[in-house]
Structure formats: C-alpha cells, structure tokens
Amino acid sequence: MHGKVSAMPQRALRLFQLSDIHFGLEDTRAIAWAKECIVRERPDAVVITGDLTMRARHREFRAACNWINALDVPVTVEVGNHDIPYFNLYQRFFAPYDRFRAIEKLVETELDLPGLAIVPLRTTTRAQYQRFPWSNGWVTDKALAECLAAIDAHPEGTRILVAAHHPLTERRERDGKLLTINGTRAMEALAGRKVMGVLSGHIHDPFDLTVQTAAGPLRMIGAGTLSKRIRSTPPSFNEIVIDGDGLRVEARNLEHVATPDMQIGGVPENALPPRERGEPVAPVGTVPLADPPVH
Template identity: 35%
Template structure:
C-alpha cells in the first residue's frame, strides 16, 4: 500500500496563511509516503514567492515531487519566458520540471504542460508538446512493469463533468489514450481550483481504467466556488481510492 497526498495551486504570495500552516502541520503529523504537487506554487514567479514555496517544501518531512504550473514562469519578462522559462524553477524548486519517483509499489512521473506562449499570448490553458509526451512514453517503457503508474501534470486533461465547456490542455484526450496504453492508471492535475469530483475513466485494451483526479487549490485565496482542498490517494492491490480534505476556515476536515 502507498499513500499519496496530492496538493495543487499553492500560489505563494496570495495564500491563506492559516490554511497553509495547518496544511503543513497536517501533512507532517499524518505523513503519506509521498507528496505530489501539481503546479502553481507561485503567483507571479517572483523570487520571493519561490523562496516561500521552497521553505514550505523544505518543511515537509516526507519525499515530494512537483511539476510547474503556468504561474510558475514569468508573465512580465518575455525574453525570459521564451529563452529560459524554467530557470527560476530549476534554481529554487528543482532541477527537474518532469521528475520521476519510483519504488517497489508506485511509479510517479511528471509531465510539463506549461506553454511558453511563442508568438501567441494564449498561455493559460497549457499544452502537451509532442516531444514531452514521447519522452514520457519512453521513460515508461524503460521502467519495470508491476508498480502502479501515475502521471502528474498541472493542466486538466478533461473538463469537469458539470462544466463540459471548461478549457483544458491541448491534446489531452489523445494523451490519455497513449498513457492508458502505456500502463498509466492515474493522472493527477490541478489548475482549475476545482477539486476531487473531476473524475473520468479511459479504458485500455487490457480492460483496466485510467482515472483522472483533479485537486482544488490547497492554499490560495483565489477560490472559484470551492473551499481550499487537497486529495489523499491510497494505492493498494492495483487500485486507487481517494478522499478530499477541505479547509473550513479553522481546520482541515
């Protein structure tokens, strides 16, 4: 059995400090085997925000992996966004934007869905670059079969069932089919600040399903009709189950 705490959209500099402090205490008091952060650790990719995010990560007593979100690259310095978009992330959070965590029961792989923008300004909803997906599939082929496979990305691959017109990452559904064929059984994402009920299934040829689980914002004050929340995922006997935990203004419940 493996326990994973899935948090997302921390947005340091625009956080509820009580929720953040209580979340850190909770994650350490009842530790999972791994904490997975699906992007947007900062609000504007400023150095002080990265330092605050890094202090939060350093205070965790369990291993963690994180992928960047669209807020984790600058929106102000276009030369930096185009030429070195993840330089601040790599210097202050992790040298990897697509980390890999592996043990005898789980394999967790990051997929960077953040768009630099290029000649267009539609950055927010992200994309799955062909090169990134092929790199991920090659990594999966090199890993031993058997452990439960999980992919973490910032942008949602599918829209919430109750909001089917919600913009999602480009090429998301095609990527899900490829990931299912590669043995991935769970995708963790964030971005929408709307949480645990965003669940879908894609069936692979062998009959197993790939589940897509989205987390709300763990600590941001930029809420979209839902309380701050995170997911606790339990992987056991080749299946995943989860519980959403919400901040009620005084405690995580």
C-alpha cells in the same frame, strides 16, 4: 528518488497531492494546516501539481521554495502556467524555470516508491502559436514522448501515476472549445499503458473522473487549491491511498466537507471566476464573482 521501482509492497501507500498554492495569494491558514498534516502524518510522498506562485515573482518563489524545502518527505513538483515569468518576457522565453533553482532537483522529477512510479508530464509552454493567452495546457510531442519512455522503462506490472498541471481534456464538451492541446492523444496513450491515474491541478476544485478513450478508460484526479483563489470549494488537498490495485481519494479540507460534496462532475475551461453558465461546480459551493486583488 529516480531509480528502479522495488517489489510490490505489503502495505498501502499514502500520497498527498497539493496544487495551486499560489504563493503571493496563498491562504496562510490552509498552508499551515497542510504542512502540519505532512509533518505529523508523514505520507510516503507529496505531489505538487503546479502553480506554486501567483505571478512567478522572485519573492513568491523564495516563499514557495522555503516552504517546500521544510517538508521532510519525498516531493515532486510540476510546473504550472503561473510559474513561468509573467512580466519578464526575456526570462519567460529563454530561462523560464530559472526561479525554481532552490528546488531544482524536485521539479518534474520521477518518484519511485515500492511498486509505484509517479511520472511527470509537462503541460505548460512558454508560448502557444494556436492561441492567446497561454494559460491552458499543451502536451507537446516531446513532453508526451518523454513521459511514455519513462513509463515504458519500468517492469511490467509496475503501478504508474502521471503528474501534470493541466487536466488532459482536449475539448469542452458543451461547445467543443479547445482546452488542452493534444490532450486526446495523450489520454489514449496513457490509457493504453494502463496507468492508475493522471493527477492534475489548475481548476481549483477537486475532481475524480473516469474518461473513456479509444484505448480504454483513464482515471483523472484533480486537486483543489490552498490559495485565496477559491472557486466552489474551500481550500483543500487530496489524500490518495493506494492499496494493491485499488486507489482511494479523499479531498481533505479545513471545513470538514465530505469528499463527494467537494468534487466537481466535469472539467471547466480554467480557474477564472466567475465560471461560465453550465460549467461544473461542486455541490457545496458558491462561486465568487472575482478573485482577490493581486499586489
């Protein structure tokens, strides 16, 4: 699917953004429903913004890859922090993406649709010398340069969406705690190129926020989870409709909760429960005290 974007379309484009499926702790009812929606409605593309697995185990990747390979639509898959080997340190450092082999052509691949390019931005790393644990994001200079080069390769006027795993918020607003390293620079660079939005996951609650950067506004769109690791909203995925220069987001869910009640008004530190006091939760939700156990 990587190639020259075709002329602007006469029809709207529809994308499904899925995230944080966490095979190994997946919600079987939710992923069956999401797959049924994809098969029945055939969106123009599916964007999966990371964390396919819970612990990057071989059996979890087999299940994830089998599920994805059964989707008969264009798919791009970002790598999440849970997708890098958790227990096998040798593989984590020397072959971190080896277990993606069955869907290798889909991983961090650009999707080119009529008048629209979906460009990957890697935010996961094998290690971070600045901190431990390594669950939060880091936009390295190399990753940002590759993303910007891919954007700049398109003709002027091409609509661009960027797909990542971590939200690009660099510092937590209330106390300045570090979240995504180099996020501010990345947001400014993307805003300067007038991208339509940055799609991400990691938080397990959906959001649709516009942040102000030194280079102008940038829209950040987060998808919820299809796993049992719920936060303040039921399992969901985003339906994104792009019509001309407009972009509309619906947080679709089995409980039929309205999108405004599903979306949180800020970016929390991470997806761990319980959320700290003062971190954003959705109007609909009750935050669980703990995750279900991982076996």
